Amino acid sequence: MKDFDGASLAFLAWLQRSGAEISPKVKLEDLRDAQAGRGVVATQDITEYEVLFRIPRSAILSVENSILSTEIPASTFEMLGPWLSLILVMLYEYTNGPASNWAPYFSVLPTEFNTLMFWSDDELAELQASAVVNKIGKEAADEAFTEQLLPVIKEFANIFFAGDVRAKQRAGEMRDERNMSLMHKMGSLIMAYAFDVEPATPRKDVDDEGFAEEEEDEALPKGMVPLADMLNADADRNNARLFYEDSHLDMKALKTIRAGEEIFNDYGALPRSDLLRRYGYATDNYAQYDVVEIPMELVTEILTVDEERMAYLDEQEIVDTGYDITASSPFTIQESLSPELIIFVETSLLPSEEFERLKRKGKLPKPEKITSKGAETVLKIVQARIAQYATTLGQDLQANTENPQPGNVRVKECRFAMARELRIGEKHLLKQTADALAEIIARDGNSTKRQRAIDDEGDVEMGGVEKKQRA
Ligand SMILES: C[S@@+](CC[C@H](N)C(=O)[O-])C[C@H]1O[C@@H](n2cnc3c(N)ncnc32)[C@H](O)[C@@H]1O
Numbered sequence: 001m002k003d004f005d006g007a008s009l010a011f012l013a014w015l016q017r018s019g020a021e022i023s024p025k026v027k028l029e030d031l032r033d034a035q036a037g038r039g040v041v042a043t044q045d046i047t048e049y050e051v052l053f054r055i056p057r058s059a060i061l062s063v064e065n066s067i068l069s070t071e072i073p074a075s076t077f078e079m080l081g082p083w084l085s086l087i088l089v090m091l092y093e094y095t096n097g098p099a100s101n102w103a104p105y106f107s108v109l110p111t112e113f114n115t116l117m118f119w120s121d122d123e124l125a126e127l128q129a130s131a132v133v134n135k136i137g138k139e140a141a142d143e144a145f146t147e148q149l150l151p152v153i154k155e156f157a158n159i160f161f162a163g164d165v166r167a168k169q170r171a172g173e174m175r176d177e178r179n180m181s182l183m184h185k186m187g188s189l190i191m192a193y194a195f196d197v198e199p200a201t202p203r204k205d206v207d208d209e210g211f212a213e214e215e216e217d218e219a220l221p222k223g224m225v226p227l228a229d230m231l232n233a234d235a236d237r238n239n240a241r242l243f244y245e246d247s248h249l250d251m252k253a254l255k256t257i258r259a260g261e262e263i264f265n266d267y268g269a270l271p272r273s274d275l276l277r278r279y280g281y282a283t284d285n286y287a288q289y290d291v292v293e294i295p296m297e298l299v300t301e302i303l304t305v306d307e308e309r310m311a312y313l314d315e316q317e318i319v320d321t322g323y324d325i326t327a328s329s330p331f332t333i334q335e336s337l338s339p340e341l342i343i344f345v346e347t348s349l350l351p352s353e354e355f356e357r358l359k360r361k362g363k364l365p366k367p368e369k370i371t372s373k374g375a376e377t378v379l380k381i382v383q384a385r386i387a388q389y390a391t392t393l394g395q396d397l398q399a400n401t402e403n404p405q406p407g408n409v410r411v412k413e414c415r416f417a418m419a420r421e422l423r424i425g426e427k428h429l430l431k432q433t434a435d436a437l438a439e440i441i442a443r444d445g446n447s448t449k450r451q452r453a454i455d456d457e458g459d460v461e462m463g464g465v466e467k468k469q470r471a
Helices: 002-017 074-095 121-125 131-135 138-155 167-173 177-193 214-218 272-279 284-289 296-302 307-315 339-349 352-361 372-387 393-402 411-457 464-470
Strands: 026-030 038-042 051-056 240-244 248-253 262-265 291-295 322-326
Touching: 002 026, 074 138, 074 177, 121 411, 131 272, 131 291, 138 167, 138 177, 177 272, 240 262, 272 284, 272 411, 291 296, 291 372, 291 411, 296 322, 296 339, 296 372, 307 339, 322 339, 322 411, 339 372, 372 411, 393 411
Parallel strands: none
Antiparallel strands: 026 038, 038 262, 051 248, 240 248, 291 322
């Protein structure tokens, strides 16, 4: 406790010496009891747009601010890109220990993570068929470290380990498991803590509303912004945001915040799978952003699509590696099911002449008009997706009641519980989809039966009201 609070105090003192201004209305709080590390809390009432703290750009841990950028050519950083460049700089500053300007900052940053990158095989197995398993990117990161980062460290060993006679040897040792793990830790810190820092003079094209093009955003330099990254997030209680000014960054309240309330940044509308992957935690209120993916391989296992249709769908940008089902409330197929999946299925089921007619006109079936045959096919796909998970939704819910989310207990139990919550969310979405499709099929079946009854008897069987409803 003493070390923890001591590190917080030393960090805040360093930040103020670095030119930061921190409102007396906020404080850094120990939230470990709530499994949330440190967080920022209001000590007095705060009004909308009040500045909570101001961080000078010079205090940001970034490529631009690190001495390394004056010693290694800019072209090397350009070649590495924003992500690996910041990892390189962080490794350099971290390796410099107390000599680094950011040493007090490193001492409040975590060294252990719950992000999926650090889960063991048995923990990852608990994610079962969740698509997030294929998005962890550990191998890709290892490859980037080995093929891009290590050669740079080797080339500039005398700068990276300046003043050390063993510089070359130490550069070689960066291949060791311990150092590779350190690189992953820096990468994980960036993933969960770094900001895309808008430059003081915008270099990017912005549209009329001031938003950068997506690719431009991706190219923004990454930076670790002390204190701004001590804010936790909550899907429903976001009350602060970082504003980029020429010489500094301002964290401002977005609404009135009462004394005692926690101050939350916005990490985005992330499904729990991404929250776990990037931030290593998941809370129920992110269920509203849950997503389950239907891989294309599964779609084409259930549905045979001829080459001509596949080529046409591809040309129309309907073919994808997978299709999403997203949460909606109340749940509707129109809002939740990927329109591209419906178009894909409906096009595949079209009679030849109808397909040729649409193709001639450069058109596609309308996703809002899913047919019962289309619904039956999508239902088969959804059922096959459900079957990919090792346990059923019922079994998971049962396990949840028997082993509720643990409090302050072992990491493994916590990870198992978070994985279970995640797969419950995905299975729940799949079930909602299956139920809604079954309803469409049943409704269409009934209306066909009714139509047959009308055709057979030459008269309307149902009452007028019913007929109106159908219309
Ligand atoms: C940007 S940091 C926030 C500061 C962090 N709590 C700390 O002590 O360094 C992001 C990390 O905080 C934690 N976190 C953020 N919001 C949280 C929440 N609502 N509940 C639990 N942990 C949270 C997660 O571990 C996440 O990876």
